[in-house]
Amino acid sequence: MAHIQLGNQTISATELPHLLAEYQLLSQFQRELIVNKAIAPIELTPQEKANSIEQFCQQNKLTTQSAIKAALQQQCITEVQFEAIATRELRVEKFKIANWGNKLESLFLQYKPQLDKVVYSLLRIQDAEIAQELYFRIKAGEQSFADCALEYSLGQEAQTGGLLGPVPISQPHPDIAQKLSISQPGQLWTPIKLENWYVIIRFEKLVAAQLDDTTRTMLRNHLFEQWLAEQLQRSPISLNTNDNSLLPSASTPVLVTQ
Numbered sequence: 001m002a003h004i005q006l007g008n009q010t011i012s013a014t015e016l017p018h019l020l021a022e023y024q025l026l027s028q029f030q031r032e033l034i035v036n037k038a039i040a041p042i043e044l045t046p047q048e049k050a051n052s053i054e055q056f057c058q059q060n061k062l063t064t065q066s067a068i069k070a071a072l073q074q075q076c077i078t079e080v081q082f083e084a085i086a087t088r089e090l091r092v093e094k095f096k097i098a099n100w101g102n103k104l105e106s107l108f109l110q111y112k113p114q115l116d117k118v119v120y121s122l123l124r125i126q127d128a129e130i131a132q133e134l135y136f137r138i139k140a141g142e143q144s145f146a147d148c149a150l151e152y153s154l155g156q157e158a159q160t161g162g163l164l165g166p167v168p169i170s171q172p173h174p175d176i177a178q179k180l181s182i183s184q185p186g187q188l189w190t191p192i193k194l195e196n197w198y199v200i201i202r203f204e205k206l207v208a209a210q211l212d213d214t215t216r217t218m219l220r221n222h223l224f225e226q227w228l229a230e231q232l233q234r235s236p237i238s239l240n241t242n243d244n245s246l247l248p249s250a251s252t253p254v255l256v257t258q
Contacts, residue, residue: 004016017239018239021239026237027232027237029237030232030235030237031228031232034228034231034232034235035092035228036088038095038231039088039091039092039094039095042091042094042095042098044087044090044091044094048087048090049083049087052086052087052089052090053083053086053087056085056086056087056089057086068082092224093220095224096220096221096223096224097220099223099224099227100219100220100223100224101220103223104211104216104219104220105211107219107222107223108209108211108215108219111219112208112209113169114168114169114170115168115209115215116168116169116206116207116208116209117165117166117167117168117169117206117207117209118165118166118167118168118169118180118203118204118205118206118207119163119164119165119166119204119205119206119207120163120164120165120172120176120180120201120202120203120204121145121146121149121161121162121163121164121201121202121204122149122153122155122157122162122164122176122199122200122201123145123148123149123152123153123157123162123199123200123201124153124154124155124157124194124197124198124199124200125152125153125154125197125198126154126196126197126198127198128191128193128198130152130198131191131198131199131200132190132191134148134152134200135188135190135191135200138188138200138202139188145161145162145188145200145202146161146162146163147161148162148200149161149162149163150162154197163204165204165207166207169181173194175192175194176192176194176199176201179192179201179203180201180203183203184203185203185204185205185206186202186203186204187202187203188200188201188202189201189202
């Protein structure tokens with residue numbers, strides 16, 4: 001019967017699924033099996049394969065053949081399995097592009113309001129009268145927002161003269177985000193009370209999201225995770241003492257690297 005030898009400890013094939021469950025690794029194991037099955041048809045060119053292996057070796061400091069051989073022995077995997085592990089990330093990316101590469105434009109338009117970023121100035125103090133006085137000074141041009149923030153603001157924003165961003169518009173406090181969402185550049189708002197603070201905000205500018213490489217990658221990852229969550233729900237995992245189908249095979253290697 002197949003088993004794993006860890007020093008003096010022997011773990012049998014029938015024990016392994018229960019240990020995975022005990023260590024809360026079954027869900028991760030399930031995820032990896034689903035992903036491996038999905039990317040199985042993905043093919044790489046010889047150059048893509050060579051580049052992926054080289055990059056993987058560099059990242060994991062496997063710079064010599066002896067180091068690679070030692071890693072194979074330590075992890076109990078074959079050269080074929082090592083190649084599968086080293087090229088896995090690229091095959092996953094190609095799977096994402098093949099399935100969702102032509103859907104990014106419409107998804108971008110759908111999520112663009114959430115992807116846009118804002119730059120704004122913020123000043124917060126605990127005295128309502130002082131907040132009102134500072135608001136009028138800034139509005140009248142008697143003192144700059146930055147100077148007021150440096151002198152009076154009690155938050156970390158004082159270090160930047162009150163200037164914050166670019167940040168996603170969903171990041172600030174919801175009441176602040178609501179003001180920013182309807183602001184024009186340069187718009188100064190009267191002090192608003194947030195918990196124990198009186199806050200003055202000024203909208204500086206909108207940094208509109210672009211469908212660049214970074215955004216495309218983020219959207220592909222979002223769609224991939226949605227798909228994977230659906231697959232996990234459709235394939236619930238369970239333990240069967242008389243069924244060894246949960247055990248890994250040569251086609252589903254896992255390499256643990258430092």
